[in-house]
Amino acid sequence: MARPTLLLKLDDDHLTTQIHALTALENFETTAIERQNNWVEILQERRPDVAIIEVSNFSYDEYQQLTENPLIDTIDLIIISSGAPNKHLDMLMNNGAIFHYRTPIDMTLLEDTLTDFFQFFRQQKEQGRRISSSDLDQFGMLIGSSTPMHQLYRTIRRVAKTDANVLIVGESGSGKELVAQTIHLASERKGQPFIAINCGAISPDLVDSELFGHEKGAFTGANRSHHGVFQQAEGGTLFLDEITEMPIEHQVKLLRVLETGEYRPVGSQATLFTNTRIVAATNRDPQEAIDEDFLREDLYFRLAHFPIHVPPLRDRGEDIVGLAKHFIAHRNANERLAKTILNSAIDKIAAHDWPGNVRELKHSIERAFILADDTIKDEHLIFDTPPLETGTRVEEQIPAGVPLEEIEKAAIINTLEDNQGNKTETAQDLGISVKTLYNKLDKYQDDE
CATH class of the missing domain: 1.10.10.60 (Homeodomain-like)
Known part of the structure; x- marks a missing residue:
């Protein structure tokens, strides 16, 4: 097990000698910083588990820096002072944020305190964090507290109240369908159907039938009439996922519906009129898709009345760990369990770049949850496809x-x-x- 980290900033040489002689220090990975350095900034940068800081005059600026950063809640901070009155130290003490020791220090007491810190750290590492709830913000079907997600929420809120067509652009697994569902739920159409279809998952021969429906006997195998997705979504929202994977020759038919509102089921002489909002999505760059003949330019302009970009998971900061905890909490609640996760496993999650986005994260957590007995450990988190065999090609x-x-x-x-x-x-x-x-x-x- 890795040792907890300890940061020291001591001004008095005699005190430095005394603290370095403590046996409890052997339990920590200890680093000392120069006396003249800005210790608050170094705390924020290095994020140690424990810090012992000697101060001659604790300023209001230092107080503000500490209290405005949530880091203060994650560090066991010991402040050593001469005992001279200092209202800013008193304010920190009243908030329960620090341990305040005055010189001369009882070294036995400090030894016991450091030992307690280490015992708590070891217990936390062995038992893991209990995850029973999610602390992320939610808007519709979307979850996340990061700045990019709140920007996305505001964008969705604005466009949802209109009937404008929307084109959602984002990497695979980033949650494009959840964005589409959230647009629907925040719109005036929320009481009507939301129908989703993956344009890349249907045979080119059946695109017209899937979109517009067909009459019985319209083609071989059409043993009964079928309502297409436009009719299924009447009055509601139709989500066309991976629109750039629809064959280019069928995109012109979709374009006609968007321009006129009219369509005709396969094998029918009747013309139907649609009252359906279109939300489309692609994981391709739209301009590249147009240049490479995956998307008609005129269809793009019809779909992209309001383009929305979904941020990749790697750009969402602390949402990564927050989502991992959310998925664990969800499984714990559904299965009436209380599985925990080691801090080292959380660090492993935070360090991964998540090329598969939220879908990859969710699958990794669910797999780890199944593999773990009571505690999710580093070895339960499998991110990459395993090689065929060691040393083979x-x-x-x-x-x-x-x-x-x-x-x-x-x-x-x-x-x-x-x-x-x-x-x-x-x-x-x-x-x-x-x-x-x-x-x-x-x-x-x-x-x-």
Whole structure:
């Protein structure tokens, strides 16, 4: 177990000798700082577990710096003074924020205090933090207290009251569908349906049917009539996820609906009119998607009356740890358990860059929760896909003489299963377009 950190700033040479002679110091990773340095700034920068600070005159500025920063609540801070009256030290004492020792110091008492600190630290490390509630702010379906999230809340609140089409742009796993649901819940349409469809997860042959519906007998296999998502979402909100994965030839039909409000189910002569708000989303940069023919420019302008960017998790600061605690608290409540998490595991979560965003964090926490008995430890947190075997490469796992088509087919089928059938994510993982993926899958089906 790593030792707790201790920061020392001592002015008196005799006192320095006495403290360095304490046996309890062996339990700490101790660092001394120069007397003339701004010790408050160093505390905020280094974030030690314990600090012993000797002051000759504790100023109002130092008091303000400490009390305005939540760091004071996480450090066991011992202030040593001559005992001269100081109202700012008294204010800190009254708030219960510090231990205040006056010279000459009873070294036995200081030894006992440091030993208590260490025992508490060790107990906390062994038992972990009990997580029973979430301390994050919430707006609709979204959770987070960081500045980027509060900016997002304000943006959603403004656009939700209008009927403007919205284009949500954000990385995979950042919570785009939750943003869309929150827009719906904050709108005047909240009492009507919210319908979501992943444009990359439907066959190109069925796009028209999924969007606009079809009549019985409209095509082979159409054994009954089907209401498309426009009709299902009538009066409410239609969320078109991964809009850039819709085949470009179908985007013009969607554009016509947005321009005229009219659509016709497949196989029907009747024209229907829609009263549906459109919220679309993509994990691609819209301009790049237009340049690479994944998105029609005219459709983009129709969808992006009000573009919204969802911040990636790595830009959300302390929300990362806050969300981890939220997911643990949620599982504890659902399963009537009281699992805890080690501080070192929390540090590991905070240090990860989360390329998979909130989805990756949630999956990692849920997996760790299952693996842990009573306490989630560092080894329960698995962020990256494990290697095939230590010291091996992919090419060393494939037997010689296997036809390339079989290797390609296995890679596609296995990746599709790993992504639970999501064709958009599968295509991204394989480095191919969604259209290419559909063509491959159609070929495999024809070969059977």
